[in-house]
Amino acid sequence: SGINAEYGGPYVWGRYDLVVLPPSFPYGGMENPCLTFVTPTLLAGDRSLVNVVAHEIAHSWTGNLVTNVNWEHFWLNEGFTVFLERKILGKLGGDQGELIRNAAAINGLTSLKYSIEVFGADNPLTNLHLDLTGIDPDDAFSSVPYEKGFTFLWYLETLVGGPAKFDPSCAATSRRTRTRA
Numbered sequence: 001s002g003i004n005a006e007y008g009g010p011y012v013w014g015r016y017d018l019v020v021l022p023p024s025f026p027y028g029g030m031e032n033p034c035l036t037f038v039t040p041t042l043l044a045g046d047r048s049l050v051n052v053v054a055h056e057i058a059h060s061w062t063g064n065l066v067t068n069v070n071w072e073h074f075w076l077n078e079g080f081t082v083f084l085e086r087k088i089l090g091k092l093g094g095d096q097g098e099l100i101r102n103a104a105a106i107n108g109l110t111s112l113k114y115s116i117e118v119f120g121a122d123n124p125l126t127n128l129h130l131d132l133t134g135i136d137p138d139d140a141f142s143s144v145p146y147e148k149g150f151t152f153l154w155y156l157e158t159l160v161g162g163p164a165k166f167d168p169s170c171a172a173t174s175r176r177t178r179t180r181a
Contacts, residue, residue: 007061007084007171009178016060018053028052031059051089051104058084065178071137072130079128079149080170082108086150105154112147119144128152 013033020040029052030037036056042049062080086104090097116126124131125140128148132140157166 007087007167007174009061009171009175011060012065013060016057018056029056031056031063033060033064050092051085054088054092055081055085058088061174066174066180071140072132074130074137074140075128075145075149075152078146079153082146082150083153105150108143108147108150111143112151115143115147118142 015034017035018038019035020043021037023040025037025039027037028039028042028049036053036059038052038056042052058081059077062084063077066076066080068074068076086101089104090101093100119126119142125135125142126144126148128145130140130145157163160166160169
């Protein structure tokens with residue numbers, strides 16, 4: 001049981017470590033199989049940034065085993081990872097887990113709305129699937145693929161009748177598509 005069973009099987013990478021890099025490291029975390037690089041700001045000591053570690057660990061399934069074929073499908077990597085991250089937060093939250101997951105979803109939706117406002121609602125960089133012809137993928141980096149991808153998956157989960165019906169489909173897809181872009 002647990003997250004690994006629900007989302008495509010056991011952790012296959014052997015050992016998992018976090019390496020704290022100097023403060024100049026520009027990201028909260030950067031996942032790799034077996035190892036995640038993190039910024040020292042994650043060492044808050046109060047579990048307030050556990051979501052970042054959950055996100056990077058989630059990439060062990062969604063991003064390292066199952067990934068996007070190119071940057072135009074980046075939302076598949078990050079949307080599924082945020083979805084799994086929030087499942088992990090829900091499990092860590094015990095009796096309050098679903099409330100924690102919902103609160104994270106609301107915060108994410110607020111971030112998504114802000115990003116769309118900044119880009120402009122008609123900007124193609126707010127689309128779930130991007131056309132990056134002539135565009136540097138770094139210019140498309142925002143909360144949109146993370147939060148719009150999560151929101152789409154959460155919508156599908158709700159549409160099919162909740163986690164009990166949606167999670168097995170996600171796990172089957174993960175097992176079927178692992179190690180293939």
